[in-house]
Amino acid sequence: MSMNIFNKWIIVLASILLLNVAQAQNTDAICPLTTKSIAIDAGSISYLQGGQGPSVLLLHGLFGQKEQWTDMACALANQGFNVIAPDLPGYGQSSAYSIAIYQLESQVKTLQRFMRSVGGKSFHIAGNSMGGAIAGLYANQYPQEIKSVAFIGAPLGIIPWSDQVRDSIFRGVNPFIPIDPAQLDLEMDLLFAKPPVISDDIKTQLLQEYLNNNRHYQQVWNIVNFYGDTLKRLPNQPLPTFILWGEDDGIFNISGLPVLKKI
Known part of the structure; x- marks a missing residue:
């Protein structure tokens, strides 16, 4: 090259x-x-x-x-x-x-x-x-x-995974598969040093997508987490x-x- x-x-x-x-x-x-x-x-x-x-x-x-x-x-x-x-x-x-x-x-x-x-x-x-x-x-x-x-x-x-991610998972919350607004906020805090401002409408759409795909995402997580x-x-x-x-x-x-x- x-x-x-x-x-x-x-x-x-x-x-x-x-x-x-x-x-x-x-x-x-x-x-x-x-x-x-x-x-x-x-x-x-x-x-x-x-x-x-x-x-x-x-x-x-x-x-x-x-x-x-x-x-x-x-x-x-x-x-x-x-x-x-x-x-x-x-x-x-x-x-x-x-x-x-x-x-x-x-x-x-x-x-x-x-x-x-x-x-x-x-x-x-x-x-x-x-x-x-x-x-x-x-x-x-x-x-x-x-x-x-x-x-x-x-x-x-x-x-x-960082201490924050492992602590969250230990508490029973997977921050990468949020199921409520508080968990989505946690995901944003982990992904961004300065989280973007997200409107309530967009949050609702994002959460609905996570909920619709929850079972599939859990299966994928169980695979990827081994790497x-x-x-x-x-x-x-x-x-x-x-x-x-x-x-x-x-x-x-x-x-x-x-x-x-x-x-």
């Missing part, structure tokens, strides 16, 4: 993340993203795609969806990258798959077939939380396909890597950063 291409990717990504996404993107530019869908295995994957240039795959976190990347994806697409942000199998607008697909190794295999159909055989990969774990597993299993890895926030699989040290146990891969880990991360304490740097 050309170091100039890698340098451009890292510089653009860092600018978007460390500045303001809206400032990094030309406010007069039209976002080139479109929503698409493709049949993969026994279901379909919905994804955002736009831009021309080196391909970048963005992977959302646990119980997330592709739209969490919209602002960043628009900015990257307008900076000369072919950006692909899927709803992982069973999330967002992607169809539900058999429960075995939610094992992260199975997600990797499904994503490889997906990327060979829509993004080519060589690309940059970036992920957040569970998406970061999948990115790391993908890079470990198929290093010849990956130009670089970016962890946008701490990935799952490096360090145990506490997955990345930590992987052999080192000599791939260019970018790490952004928030100092006030409420999900994974930043004390795990030295461990991630060694991978």
Whole structure:
């Protein structure tokens, strides 16, 4: 891979993340993203795609969806990258798959077939939380396909859940599957150092989605929760890597950063 291409990717990504996404993107530019869908295995994957240039795959976190990347994806697409942000199998607008697909190794295999159909055989990969774990597993299993890895926030699989998360679970409250407004507020406090202001109407919609999918989310949680040290146990891969880990991360304490740097 050309170091100039890698340098451009890292510089653009860092600018978007460390500045303001809206400032990094030309406010007069039209976002080139479109929503698409493709049949993969026994279901379909919905994804955002736009831009021309080196391909970048963005992977959302646990119980997330592709739209969490919209602002960043628009900015990257307008900076000369072919950006692909899927709803992982069973999330967002992607169809539900058999429960075995939610094992992260199975997600990797499904994503490889997906990327060979829509993004080519060589690309940059970036992920957040569970998406970061999948990115790391993908890079470990198929290093010849990956130009670089970016962890946008701490990935799952490096360090145990923070004390706040474990204390909440010990009290019988899973902060990632809230069932009432107080639990949703707890989730926001863990996800953001400065939680956004959310209207009551939006809170009601979010909670209803959690309630509608509660059984499914519990099943997925039971699978994903087993990946506490997955990345930590992987052999080192000599791939260019970018790490952004928030100092006030409420999900994974930043004390795990030295461990991630060694991978």
